[in-house]
Every structure is written in C-alpha cells, then in structure tokens.
Amino acid sequence: MAGFKIEGLRPSYTTLGGAAYCGDSRQLLEALPDDSLDLVMTSPPFALQRHKVYGGLDQADYLDWLMDFARLVFAKLKPTGSLVMDVGGAYQKGVPARSLYHLRLPIRFCDEIGFFLAEDFYWFNPAKLPSPIEWVNKRKIRAKDSVNNLWWFSKTEWPKADVSKVLAPYSDRMRKLMEDPDKFYKPAVRPSGHDIGKGFAKDNGGAIPSNLLQIPNTESNGGYVAGCKLVGADRHPARFPARLPEFFIRFLTDPGDTVLDIFAGSNTTGSVAEIxxxxxxxFEERQDYLAASVFRFMPKGTPAAKLQAAYDSVSTGESTDLTCYMTQVEMFQAVAE
Structure with a gap:
C-alpha cells in the first residue's frame, strides 16, 4: 500500500501507509487536490477548553473558526466522501446552563457550506470523570456529562457507507432465539398489519449497530503512553480511543481509500487507518504532539534506543521515515498490533 504524500510539502514523518504534517490545517488543506479525500475523521479542540492546556476559543468565535476548516474540507472530499467530527458540549461560563454552540454547528455547516447531515451519532464514555466539577461534584445540581456528539456530514445525500462492516455482536438472548426461534417467539401480526414472521432469526454475522457508541476511553498502558513515559514527553490531553475512528473508517471507507485527520493530536486516526x-x-499544528505520535507506529518490544531516536528526529523537525527504524517484519508487526 503506497502512502499518500502531498506534492511539494515536507512531512514530519511517513510510514507504509501515510504521512503526518506539522502546520496550520487550513494551509495544508489548500495544498490538496479537490475531490481527493474519502473521509475526514477529527476531533477539534472544544470550545471553552482551558487555554492553559492546548488552546481553545470562546463560544463567540469558535463556530466561525471551525467554518474556515469545514469549507476547505468540503472542497477536498470526494462526492461520496464524509466528514465525521467529534464535538463535546459545554456549559456557559460561570452558570449551570448549557451552551448551544455544538447544536448550531451542524445547522451552519449544512445551511452555509452545503453539507448534508447524514446521521448524528453519540459517543458515551462510561469511564469519563464527573464534570463539570462545580455543578456535579461540589454543588451536586447537575448529572455527569459523559456523551459527545459525533456529527456525520456528507457532501451529497448518498455518501459511501456500509453498515455490514461494523456489525455489533449478538446478545446472548438473540443467539438463543436464532438457535431455536419456535421456542422463544411466535409470529404475530402487528397493529400496523405488518407480519414480521421469523426472518429476523437469520444469522447475519452480527446486529445492526445503533448511533449510540459506548466506548470507554481508558487507554493507560499502550505503546503511545509507554513511549511518552520513556522520553519524558507530555501526553496529548484529549485523546480519543482507537475504537472510535475504527468504527467510522470501517463503516465509511474501503481498503486503499484516503483518511485525513485535520486536528491529529496523537494521531490515533492515522494509526487506525494504517491498521x-x-x-x-x-495534520497537527504542534510539533511535540506529532513527535510523540510516532510511538503509535512502533511495534511492541521496539528497543528504547529506537523509540528515542525516532522521537528525537521528528522533534527536531527532520522529515523522518519511520520504516527506517524497523525491519520489514517489525513494520508489519506494528500494523497488525
């Protein structure tokens, strides 16, 4: 599989399947040909994010800022392509009332740019800590905020999608029903007059998933975290779990298609796309985040000296081919893990 490089631009690092670039995503998007991307999967810094962490804008400017990126993404997507954006909600500053910025986002994307809202998904993170502290822990007047919006936008009404690629495991009850439908179910005509029969008892390899994705964000001992500890690098403060981009990459693309993350952070999306x-x-604006993201592409058991060398190379601004730090066998092992 040949990686995707941008002509005339120098990547921070490359792998077998892709390339990471440091810079403003708006400028990097301009360098891409129109109609060239199959999926943009990303999680922008949320509005009202603490400025001391890694940036973030006030509500008044946040949507205008995101619109600049979205207009460019729209031009670069193929007609069958999709944009999936993870957007967390927030409270208004200083009061226990919710902001509406994340709800205005899809309206503006569709009305002003021309996107279609293919479907709204919701990411439930059962491991999320209670927040906001003031209203949940201290005053105890609000419930824990543990769901993010995942807006799936498409360039046309008919984007590429195949839900059969992301089927969910059957429940134990459903498996028993499929084994012996007569024992557990007797067909009946519904009030609507529709006779559902027993066709649902067929084993299709899994159940159709819902638009509520329950995925805990509990990564604490993976290669990325271990690598950061080894070199003393700060971990990205807002990583999403690999299963999140995995779902949409499988759902909305085929092998060989091109996936982009315009706010790459620790590059979870790129590593999943490679797998x-x-x-x-x-695309990521901070060189230190990109440097640490190389650990996602190094196989388990990679010697510490190689991890340090790869990190140092990207940190100092060298354009680094990560395959040079591994044998061919090791590279395929990294992709398989």
Missing part, C-alpha cells in the same frame, strides 16, 4: 489498510494523512 485497516487505508492511506492516511495527519
């Missing part, structure tokens, strides 16, 4: 046999691009 899934997609070409990928990662």
């Amino acid at each position: 899934e046999g997609r070409r990928w691009l990662a």
Whole structure:
C-alpha cells in the first residue's frame, strides 16, 4: 500500500501507509487536490477548553473558526466522501446552563457550506470523570456529562457507507432465539398489519449497530503512553480511543481509500487507518504532539534506543521515515498490533 504524500510539502514523518504534517490545517488543506479525500475523521479542540492546556476559543468565535476548516474540507472530499467530527458540549461560563454552540454547528455547516447531515451519532464514555466539577461534584445540581456528539456530514445525500462492516455482536438472548426461534417467539401480526414472521432469526454475522457508541476511553498502558513515559514527553490531553475512528473508517471507507485527520493530536486516526489498510494523512499544528505520535507506529518490544531516536528526529523537525527504524517484519508487526 503506497502512502499518500502531498506534492511539494515536507512531512514530519511517513510510514507504509501515510504521512503526518506539522502546520496550520487550513494551509495544508489548500495544498490538496479537490475531490481527493474519502473521509475526514477529527476531533477539534472544544470550545471553552482551558487555554492553559492546548488552546481553545470562546463560544463567540469558535463556530466561525471551525467554518474556515469545514469549507476547505468540503472542497477536498470526494462526492461520496464524509466528514465525521467529534464535538463535546459545554456549559456557559460561570452558570449551570448549557451552551448551544455544538447544536448550531451542524445547522451552519449544512445551511452555509452545503453539507448534508447524514446521521448524528453519540459517543458515551462510561469511564469519563464527573464534570463539570462545580455543578456535579461540589454543588451536586447537575448529572455527569459523559456523551459527545459525533456529527456525520456528507457532501451529497448518498455518501459511501456500509453498515455490514461494523456489525455489533449478538446478545446472548438473540443467539438463543436464532438457535431455536419456535421456542422463544411466535409470529404475530402487528397493529400496523405488518407480519414480521421469523426472518429476523437469520444469522447475519452480527446486529445492526445503533448511533449510540459506548466506548470507554481508558487507554493507560499502550505503546503511545509507554513511549511518552520513556522520553519524558507530555501526553496529548484529549485523546480519543482507537475504537472510535475504527468504527467510522470501517463503516465509511474501503481498503486503499484516503483518511485525513485535520486536528491529529496523537494521531490515533492515522494509526487506525494504517491498521485497516487505508492511506492516511495527519495534520497537527504542534510539533511535540506529532513527535510523540510516532510511538503509535512502533511495534511492541521496539528497543528504547529506537523509540528515542525516532522521537528525537521528528522533534527536531527532520522529515523522518519511520520504516527506517524497523525491519520489514517489525513494520508489519506494528500494523497488525
């Protein structure tokens, strides 16, 4: 699988399947040809994020700022392509009343740019800590905020999608029903007059998933975290779990398609895309975040000296081919893990 490089631009690092670039995503997007991307999967810094962490804008400016990126993404997507954006909600500053910025986002994307809202998804993170502290822990007047919006936008009404690629495991009850439908179910005509029969008892390899994705964000001992500890690098403060981009990459793309993350952070999206046999691009403004993200592409058991050398190379601004730090066997092992 040949990686996707941007002509005339120097990547921070490359792998077998993709390339990561440091810079303003708006400028990097301009360098891409129109109609060239199959999926943009990303999580922008949320509005009202603490400025001391890694940036973030006040509500008044946040949507205008995101619109600049969205207009460019729209031009670069193929007609069958999609944009999936993870957007967390927030409270208004200083009061226990919710902001509406994340709800205005899809309205503006569709009305002003021309996107279609293909479907709204919701990411439930059962491991999320109670927040906001003031209203949940101290005053105890609000429930824990543990759901993010995942807006799936498409360039046309008919984007590429195949839900059969992301089927969920059957429940134990459903498996028993499929084994012996007569024992557990007797067909009946519904009040609507529709006779559902027993066709549902067929084993299709899994159940159709819902638009509520329950995925805990509990990564604490993976290669990325271990690598950061080894070199003394700060971990990205807002990483999403690999299963999140995995779901949409499988759902909305085919092997060989091109996936981009315009706010790559620790480059979870790129590493998942590589595992899934997609070409990928990662855009990130901070060199230190990109440098630490190389650990996602190094196989388990990579010697500490190689991890340090790869990190140092990207940190100092060298354009680094990560495959040079591994044998061919090790590289395929990294992709498979």
